[in-house]
Amino acid sequence: MEQSRFETGLELLKKIDGEAGQKVIESLKDICPDLAKYTIEYPFGDIYARGGLDLKSREIATIAALTALGHCAPQLKVHLNAALNIGYTEEEIKEVILQMSVYAGFPAALNGMFSFQEVLAERKE
Amino acid sequence: MEQSRFETGLELLKKIDGEAGQKVIESLKDICPDLAKYTIEYPFGDIYARGGLDLKSREIATIAALTALGHCAPQLKVHLNAALNIGYTEEEIKEVILQMSVYAGFPAALNGMFSFQEVLAERKE
Amino acid sequence: MEQSRFETGLELLKKIDGEAGQKVIESLKDICPDLAKYTIEYPFGDIYARGGLDLKSREIATIAALTALGHCAPQLKVHLNAALNIGYTEEEIKEVILQMSVYAGFPAALNGMFSFQEVLAERKE
Amino acid sequence: MEQSRFETGLELLKKIDGEAGQKVIESLKDICPDLAKYTIEYPFGDIYARGGLDLKSREIATIAALTALGHCAPQLKVHLNAALNIGYTEEEIKEVILQMSVYAGFPAALNGMFSFQEVLAERKE
Amino acid sequence: MEQSRFETGLELLKKIDGEAGQKVIESLKDICPDLAKYTIEYPFGDIYARGGLDLKSREIATIAALTALGHCAPQLKVHLNAALNIGYTEEEIKEVILQMSVYAGFPAALNGMFSFQEVLAERKE
Amino acid sequence: MEQSRFETGLELLKKIDGEAGQKVIESLKDICPDLAKYTIEYPFGDIYARGGLDLKSREIATIAALTALGHCAPQLKVHLNAALNIGYTEEEIKEVILQMSVYAGFPAALNGMFSFQEVLAERKE
Numbered sequence: 158m159e160q161s162r163f164e165t166g167l168e169l170l171k172k173i174d175g176e177a178g179q180k181v182i183e184s185l186k187d188i189c190p191d192l193a194k195y196t197i198e199y200p201f202g203d204i205y206a207r208g209g210l211d212l213k214s215r216e217i218a219t220i221a222a223l224t225a226l227g228h229c230a231p232q233l234k235v236h237l238n239a240a241l242n243i244g245y246t247e248e249e250i251k252e253v254i255l256q257m258s259v260y261a262g263f264p265a266a267l268n269g270m271f272s273f274q275e276v277l278a279e280r281k282e
Numbered sequence: 283m284e285q286s287r288f289e290t291g292l293e294l295l296k297k298i299d300g301e302a303g304q305k306v307i308e309s310l311k312d313i314c315p316d317l318a319k320y321t322i323e324y325p326f327g328d329i330y331a332r333g334g335l336d337l338k339s340r341e342i343a344t345i346a347a348l349t350a351l352g353h354c355a356p357q358l359k360v361h362l363n364a365a366l367n368i369g370y371t372e373e374e375i376k377e378v379i380l381q382m383s384v385y386a387g388f389p390a391a392l393n394g395m396f397s398f399q400e401v402l403a404e405r406k407e
Numbered sequence: 408m409e410q411s412r413f414e415t416g417l418e419l420l421k422k423i424d425g426e427a428g429q430k431v432i433e434s435l436k437d438i439c440p441d442l443a444k445y446t447i448e449y450p451f452g453d454i455y456a457r458g459g460l461d462l463k464s465r466e467i468a469t470i471a472a473l474t475a476l477g478h479c480a481p482q483l484k485v486h487l488n489a490a491l492n493i494g495y496t497e498e499e500i501k502e503v504i505l506q507m508s509v510y511a512g513f514p515a516a517l518n519g520m521f522s523f524q525e526v527l528a529e530r531k532e
Numbered sequence: 533m534e535q536s537r538f539e540t541g542l543e544l545l546k547k548i549d550g551e552a553g554q555k556v557i558e559s560l561k562d563i564c565p566d567l568a569k570y571t572i573e574y575p576f577g578d579i580y581a582r583g584g585l586d587l588k589s590r591e592i593a594t595i596a597a598l599t600a601l602g603h604c605a606p607q608l609k610v611h612l613n614a615a616l617n618i619g620y621t622e623e624e625i626k627e628v629i630l631q632m633s634v635y636a637g638f639p640a641a642l643n644g645m646f647s648f649q650e651v652l653a654e655r656k657e
Numbered sequence: 658m659e660q661s662r663f664e665t666g667l668e669l670l671k672k673i674d675g676e677a678g679q680k681v682i683e684s685l686k687d688i689c690p691d692l693a694k695y696t697i698e699y700p701f702g703d704i705y706a707r708g709g710l711d712l713k714s715r716e717i718a719t720i721a722a723l724t725a726l727g728h729c730a731p732q733l734k735v736h737l738n739a740a741l742n743i744g745y746t747e748e749e750i751k752e753v754i755l756q757m758s759v760y761a762g763f764p765a766a767l768n769g770m771f772s773f774q775e776v777l778a779e780r781k782e
Numbered sequence: 783m784e785q786s787r788f789e790t791g792l793e794l795l796k797k798i799d800g801e802a803g804q805k806v807i808e809s810l811k812d813i814c815p816d817l818a819k820y821t822i823e824y825p826f827g828d829i830y831a832r833g834g835l836d837l838k839s840r841e842i843a844t845i846a847a848l849t850a851l852g853h854c855a856p857q858l859k860v861h862l863n864a865a866l867n868i869g870y871t872e873e874e875i876k877e878v879i880l881q882m883s884v885y886a887g888f889p890a891a892l893n894g895m896f897s898f899q900e901v902l903a904e905r906k907e
Contacts, residue, residue, distance in 0.1 A: 227728035228602035352478035353852035471593035477853035603727035721843035
């Protein structure tokens, strides 16, 4: 059932980051609500909801990929928040970003680290 | 000490994948031994050797990034082997690759999965 | 319904390229059948099956993107075949690839064109 | 003749987007007028001016590629405007961007959609 | 010796761009001082400090790569400044950026050129 | 004059690499001769033929960019040959590739170095 994948995804997103799911829905509601629907259904309802890999490991994979790709700062920040929410320490997250200097170069790692600095500053406010 | 970073890195590489370190050195010895030296010193001697994140998490981050970047099949295969060597199950590794369909698109995930299929086939031989 | 998205996607893939859907399923059946399932469900069952844009336009978009990204030759070849199957002329397809020299550089366009040459040669056999 | 390629390109750009050509020339006139000249000559004077593929299809290809590449927001916005100017509906354009979630991942599609939202807002002013 | 690679790198950075090294250290001191250390040690202490290629050629290589990759504007601007500091003319730098239209497409070249325009404006202040 | 840009480009390509121009024309003559024409006209007839930057510096920029982008091995090999032809030493070329580990990560640098090893082997035959 379409709706059930959506519900599963939204519930999971809520667990990871209380606001992130609603924010995605809100930000796309005037331009393309279907993209919000798919963004919750496939990534979260289908993929994150699978067994076989714990949520912490999934967040590491996502942070690594988004740091390495380099053109996804807004999405990286969502997942940096999510990682903190599910119990990662700041140190662990920094290690993941730092390691990307090896695979995607120093600029990608530096830009990822500055995104994390913004996330930490926003959470303090 | 230069040498100590190299030794640390080589030792760590040996623990992860008995042959990988020697293979890198061997493959570059005629063309650019310094690149082998740096590849062992900085990624492994400096980064992987750091505390703050366990080796399993580091391998997840690397597999995610190399699958997402899409143009690093040989290095991805080295780390898919490494992940199996340090105790990942095949299922966990497949989950990481599968998840990259979300962040880097289905072609990147498909090509990563085919690389893993090659690795598993080579290990059976 | 999960199955219905899969069925819709598979049917659509069959219409585009009689063999492509089965080939994807076949190629992944030993390593990760779920990736085949998702590859048919989301891209074809959800996205290509939407109204709002005709199939020919969708294939142009895909060929453009895969040529520009540059690391997806196997998937590009599937869609070059699909484009021929749904009625594109060779000339139209070449124009799309050629145009990518502007947005992704000449190497990406050249490599895309050589993939198309392979597709045309394989179809002649 | 150099000048004739430039004139052809500029005329075509004017037809697509009354201001875009002059804006490119203006924005580069102090830093590198030759880049403006080439940007009009090769992409528009040579490529877009070719027969063999209609202008609407060319804009789809460009929007797909720029959304997928992910680091070209300013140029994507020019072509989103151009697509609206030559008669695309908002719905058709959204479909192209949405489809990029399949080939370049959800972050690229989300960022492309937000660029389109900006374009639509700017056109209302 | 760790420290000696750091010192070599910092000294070299100071020669290239009086402030760049201190700025990197400053910008990372609260979030990840180790990334500053590595950014000075490996790129500058190890690589730029090598013989075999003059500094001017190294800066060309870096500007070309960062323009082509497209997602590294802050780092590109550091090296555009560095190139001016070590004696490149504005014209030479523009040629390198312009040339990237061939290998990475016109959007990457345009965005690189606009970064250079910002650098030149900042230096005038 | 169209033809004159082509002739200028072809002549320049001949000077850089006696065979490269003819090889491009040959390789595309059945699939898309216009792409060969454009590949000679714009990159070589327009860009490389400009003053303002010497040919050696242009080759460094190209090798750096193609190594960093990572999905252009065939074109990288053409320019590695070209660089040797116009008088670069093997050592200088290796330095450029090595340096890309900093900006695009170690996998890109390793793959670039292996391409150079192939070029050197092919030239010995």
